[in-house]
Amino acid sequence: MARSLILPKRPRRNPSATERITGGVTLVLTAGIVALILSGGAGEGPAGLSEPPKASVGAGAGGALPLKSPAGWPRGETASYDAANVFEKINGKADIYHEYDFRELRFAGYSDPKDPSRYVDVYVYDMDRPRNAFGIYRAQRSGAERPIPGGEEACASGASAFARTGRYYVEFIGSGGDAAAEVGALVGPVIEALGDGGGPAAVPDWFPAEGRGTVRYVLKNALGIGALGDAFIANYGEEVKAIVATCQDEAAAEAAIVSAVDDFELYGTPNLLVRFESRVVGIVGESDGAKAKAFVEAILEKIGAAK
Amino acid sequence: MLVRLGSAGLAAAGIAGGALWLNGRPRYWDRAPGTVVPSFAVDLEAGLPRMVIGRGPDPAVLVRAILEEMGGIGRFIAKGDRVLVKPNAAFDRPVWQAATTNPVVLGTVVSECRKAGAAEIVVTDNPIHAPEGCFRKTGIAKAAEDAGGRVVLPDPRAFRPVSLPGTILDGWKMHLGPLDGMTKVIGIAPVKDHNLALASMTMKNWYGMLGGPRNLLHQRLDEAIADLGLMMRPTLSILDGTRILFRNGPTGGSPEDVKVGDVIAASVDGVALDAFGATLLDLDPSDLAYLALAEERGVGTADYSALSPKEIAG
Secondary structure: OOOOOOOOOOOOOOOOHHHHHHHHHHHHHHHHHHHHHHHHOEOOOOOOOOOOOOOEEOHHHHOOOOOEOOOOOEEEEEEEEEOOOOHHHHHHHHHHHHOOOOOEEEEEEEEEOOEEEEEEEEEEEEOOOHHHHHHHHHHOOOOOOEEOOOOOEEEEEOOEEEEEEOOEEEEEEEOOHHHHHHHHHHHHHHHHHHOOOOOOOOOOOOOOOOOOOOEEEEOOOHHHOOOOOOEEEEEEOOOEEEEEEEOOOHHHHHHHHHHHHHHHHHOOOOEEEEEEOOEEEEEEOOOOHHHHHHHHHHHHHHHHHHO | OHHHHHHHHHHHHHHHHHHHHHOEOOOHHHHOOOEOOOOOOOOOOOOOOOEEEEEOOOHHHHHHHHHHHOOOHHHOOOOOOEEEEEEOOOOOOOHHHOOOOOHHHHHHHHHHHHHOOOOEEEEEOOOOOOHHHHHHHOOHHHHHHHOOOEEEOOOHHHEEEEOOOOOOOOOOEEEOHHHOOOOEEEEEEEEEEEOOOEEEOOOHHHHHHEOOOHHHHHHHHHHHHHHHHHHOOOOEEEEEEEEEEOOOOOOOOOHHHEEEEEEEEEEOOHHHHHHHHHHHOOOOHHHOHHHHHHHHOOOOOOOHHHHOOEEEEO
């Protein structure tokens, strides 16, 4: 005999207190989950690009930076950024820092409690190695700033100051002329708070002193040549540049010379590049062949003597 | 009761699983067609200049003189217009660094729009981080509000995908909310060195409408800027060369990176305006790849002399 598929109707009963609580909790959870889905959403780009991690904001982001400036301006906003999100703070400028293996930016703002329009913003860039901090510091200096005491090297102009110590490159940006004194006063305490940062940058004295301008350090793409990196460069006037670039090994140095010479000759730039062990040593922009040869020999002698 | 408890548990688990699966996937409205930004350009009357270059030490005087020379603010703003003004407020840097629009230039433009009878003037930008700080420290918020404008800070709900016929930004989320109901748009940008695009001026200024991880566009920056030219056809563009950040852009840092320019230019053609701006940075317009791309796409002309710009002293 076939069984009826229609179940007998059971009489309704009032739900128990436990069932009411369970039902309520389920409803609240459901509403919460739906709200989270609606507010969370997806990455921003049409190609499904995901958002970089957000900056870390709060007291911890200030790290060891002083809690007050010498004039008693309290440390206010702090934030820290890593390589993935530093563009949030400095936008297109971030790429320059990436070229020097940037690791972290710590930001701290100090403002006059009596007049918050007077402030000093401090940007501490951790550049991973002292040599990189030297490179990014020198890359951004015009030479017109006046040297001031602080760290391994520091300078100031108007309401701004710049310093480097160990692997840290630091910018102090004041709101205006009336904050300039506090900009200068903050340099010492901030540098002291950062410690030695891995020790001073080793900047070799390879380039002849006569006529030498600023010595710079370029980690990647030195003189616009992809094969040349980890390079110290000294300017001699507008056109002439001496370079010592370190390659992975001797073969890489040979290959770098071939690539660089091809590139320079494409644009008619006079050059003399030689290999010294795994280094590329040379001079670019010097059209007097004898002078170029003497210059390179002088550099080689200094490198040899330094060994 | 155990059966009911089990069912409720299963339902909750199902919802949680569904939520996990959906989390991070596009929201349903993201799959909707993007917004086409309308043109805010005005019809050009014959005989009036399409570009004016003014030189002088007082930015407010210069802005007024330039607008007058362009045919008067009434040529661009009518009574009752709702105007969006887009400065460059991208960084929380003080005005002396010249990384952002000069607040005097901005305030004067807002004030002139108000005099022309604009019903509403919204001043907005999308600095990626801490917009309040950017608007405050640049002096732009105060200048805008003092002149009768209203500052609108970015709101996550104001970002919508855009639809445009470009090569890279079609579908990208933009800060389009503040454009709702607007009848006119004026862009005001400083003249800056830029380490990636070589220069940041009026066309790059629309970058400040981008949402999302805009750094991912940096490898194709010139294309992105040209796309922005396709997206935004403003009523007027103003190039603020009162101070020029000629090195270490786009942020600068030192007064040694800035020189006094004492020049402001306005045009209905942002490509021409930027081509002129290139000369202020000692560049040739052909150095700026985005200008050629924008010209190819019909956004404007990189030969600014073809507009016969009128030069005035203010």
